[in-house]
Each structure stands twice: as structure tokens, then as C-alpha cells.
Amino acid sequence: xxxxxxxxxxxxxxxxxxxxxxxxxxxxxxxxxxxxxxxxxxxxxxxxxxxxxxxxxxxxxxxxxxxxxxxxxxxxxxxxxxxxxxxxxxxxxxxxxxxxxxxxxxxxxxxxxxxxxxxxxxxxxxxxxxxxxxxxxxxxxxxxxxxxxxxxxxxxxxxxxxxxxxxxxxxxxxxxxxxxxxxxxxxxxxxxxxxxxxxxxxxxxxxxxxxxxxxxxxxxxxxxxxxxxxxxxxxxxxxxxxxxxxxxxxxxxxxxxxxxxxxxxxxxxx
Numbered sequence: 001x002x003x004x005x006x007x008x009x010x011x012x013x014x015x016x017x018x019x020x021x022x023x024x025x026x027x028x029x030x031x032x033x034x035x036x037x038x039x040x041x042x043x044x045x046x047x048x049x050x051x052x053x054x055x056x057x058x059x060x061x062x063x064x065x066x067x068x069x070x071x072x073x074x075x076x077x078x079x080x081x082x083x084x085x086x087x088x089x090x091x092x093x094x095x096x097x098x099x100x101x102x103x104x105x106x107x108x109x110x111x112x113x114x115x116x117x118x119x120x121x122x123x124x125x126x127x128x129x130x131x132x133x134x135x136x137x138x139x140x141x142x143x144x145x146x147x148x149x150x151x152x153x154x155x156x157x158x159x160x161x162x163x164x165x166x167x168x169x170x171x172x173x174x175x176x177x178x179x180x181x182x183x184x185x186x187x188x189x190x191x192x193x194x195x196x197x198x199x200x201x202x203x204x205x206x207x208x209x210x211x212x213x214x215x216x217x218x219x220x221x222x223x224x225x226x227x228x229x230x231x232x233x234x235x236x237x238x239x240x241x242x243x244x245x246x247x248x249x250x251x252x253x254x255x256x257x258x259x260x261x262x263x264x265x266x267x268x269x270x
Contacts, residue, residue: 050130051114054107057100061089153223153231156215159208162201163190 055063062085069085070076076084089097119127160168167186176182190198220232 050118051111054104054111057097057104058089060100060103061085061092061097150231153228154219155231156212156219159212160205162198162205163187165201165204165208166190166198 062082065085065088066081069081069088073081073084122130167183167190170186170189171182174182174186176185216233220234223229223231
């Protein structure tokens with residue numbers, strides 16, 4: 001059952017990558033129960049009620065002046081506008097920057113008081129659940145940042161499975177009142193296909209693996225040139241745990257070398 005859910009999740013991810021907007025439906029389809037954080041939320045306590053961290057002096061300046069800069073530069077894109085605001089902040093006299101710094105200090109003092117009141121109303125169980133929720137939120141953000149970085153660096157897309165390819169091909173014509181329902185129906189259809197019916201999709205998947213490996217080799221060579229060896233798979237593989245057989249062989253070799261060393265040391269002493 002778990003393997004089936006995982007496969008369906010991968011298909012949903014593929015469909016999202018194709019611009020089908022299935023992430024919400026896919027997650028609802030695969031969701032099963034809820035953890036401590038969800039139970040905590042059902043009791044009316046949410047991290048959304050937690051006081052928001054104050055803006056830095058720089059971001060306060062950006063928020064207050066963005067509209068004025070937009071009026072002066074109506075044709076500028078969001079990126080260009082941000083660059084203009086950053087330049088203006090850099091050139092702002094220290095006396096004017098101090099105004100924003102003082103406002104930040106006042107906000108931080110107020111934030112500390114509000115946060116203390118918020119934490120005081122929580123039971124130990126609620127505090128622990130919200131801490132776990134916060135940890136997961138931060139983990140998701142880090143994951144998204146890492147994915148965005150890899151996208152910018154042009155990392156090749158992972159190879160698709162036979163199921164992925166089948167879903168992408170049949171999704172538009174599939175029946176279902178929602179994206180999740182379509183995915184469920186397609187997954188059930190895939191499960192009922194005979195090996196010969198699955199074979200064309202499995203062959204396409206094998207071809208995609210070859211494409212991926214070739215593109216990854218070129219991309220990793222480029223990453224090495226850029227000094228990003230941390231993104232190269234070979235380094236990660238070296239850090240992975242060795243297979244049981246290999247570990248046993250290595251242990252035997254170490255023992256043998258150790259015995260030889262002891263024997264050699266004993267002869268020297270004699």
C-alpha cells in the first residue's frame with residue numbers, strides 16, 4: 001500500500017511539472033491522518049497566531065518607499081524596482097537610516113512581549129507540537145531554496161518512470177471530476193495493464209534514464225568547474241554507508257592488517 005501511494009505521489013509530481021496543477025489534489029489524495037501538530041491545530045492553537053517577526057530596517061524602507069518608486073518608474077519590472085530601492089538604501093544618509101533602525105528596535109521590543117504572552121497560553125504538549133510544526137516549515141523552506149538553486153544551475157530533470165509517462169500521456173483524456181480523481185483512476189488503470197501493454201512506457205522510461213545520465217555527466221563536470229563539488233553525486237556516494245558485504249570485507253582486511261602489525265611489533269621487541 002505504501003509503495004502504491006509513493007508511486008501515485010510521483011505521478012502527481014510529474015503532472016504538476018507538466019503544468020497540470022495537481023499538487024493540492026495529489027497531496028489530499030495521499031494524506032493519511034495527522035501528526036501532533038495537526039491535532040494541536042484542531043484545538044484552536046496554530047503557529048499562524050504566533051507574533052510575526054519585525055521587519056529589518058532595510059525591508060521597512062523597501063515597504064514604505066516601493067509605491068513612490070513604482071510611480072516614478074512605471075515601466076520597471078519588479079526586479080528592476082528592487083534594484084533601484086536597494087541602491088537608494090545604500091546611498092541613504094546614516095542619519096536617515098537611523099530612523100529605520102530605531103523603529104526596528106521598538107518593534108522588536110513589542111515582539112518580545114507579544115511572543116511571551118503567546119507562549120504563556122500554550123500547554124507543554126501544544127508547545128512541543130508547534131515546535132515540530134515550525135521545524136517542518138523551516139525544512140520545507142530549505143528544501144524549496146535548494147530546489148530553486150538547482151533549477152537556476154540547470155540541473156537535468158530526473159528520469160520519468162513508466163507510470164509517470166503513462167499519466168502524462170493519458171491525463172487530459174482521463175475521466176474524473178478533480179485532478180486527484182483522475183490520478184486515482186489512471187493509477188488503477190496502470191495496475192491493470194498487462195506486461196505487454198506496459199512495455200512501451202517502460203522502454204521510454206529506460207531511454208529517459210540514458211538521457212538523464214548523459215546530461216548529468218555534463219552538468220556535474222560543469223559544477224566541478226564552478227567549484228560546486230558538493231552537488232556532484234560521486235562525492236555523495238562516497239559518504240553513503242557501504243553495503244554490508246563491503247563493510248564486512250573491509251573489517252576483515254583491517255583485522256588482518258592489525259594482526260600483521262602486531263606480529264611485526266612483537267618480532268621487533270624480541
